Amino acid sequence: MSSSDDLRINDDYSVPYWELVETFVRASGPGGQNVNKVSTAVQLRWNVDASSLPQAIKTRFRQRWKSRITKEGDVIVEASEHRSQARNREAARTRLQGMIRQAAQKRKRRIPTRPGRGAVERRIKAKKEHGEKKALRGKIDRSE
Secondary structure, three states, rough: OHHHHOOOOOOOEEOHHHHHEEEEEEEOOOHHHHHHHHHOEEEEEEOOOOOOOOOOHHHHHOOOOHEOOOOOOEEEEEEEOOOHHHHHHHHHHHHHHHHHHHHHOOOOOOOOOOOOOOHHHHHHHHHHHHHHHHHHHHOOOOOO
């Protein structure tokens, strides 16, 4: 394992290979002899707290993926959709990479806007029409 095995997030950040713990287990489901004999499924474990990523990214990651984080602070990504261990390993790494990329992107701040004049006029017109409709439902004064 070398720095080429680091999980590249973007041009600025990457997760070093030594922060990732890969466990190979037997996959479930159909597959016959291959699935019974070979440990092709991958469990990729990454500790968010012990990571070398900036605190802001770790905080956003915790908020976004809090249901996927264990009590110990680990995120476990499993992949067993492929028959080969290498492809499952790559799928798990790609999935974790996508999760961290989402956390690395800052959400754009919403700029509050005001309704346009046409929208305000349509709203007031609709309110007046609704009020007139309700006024017509009232009792008729026959004393006049």
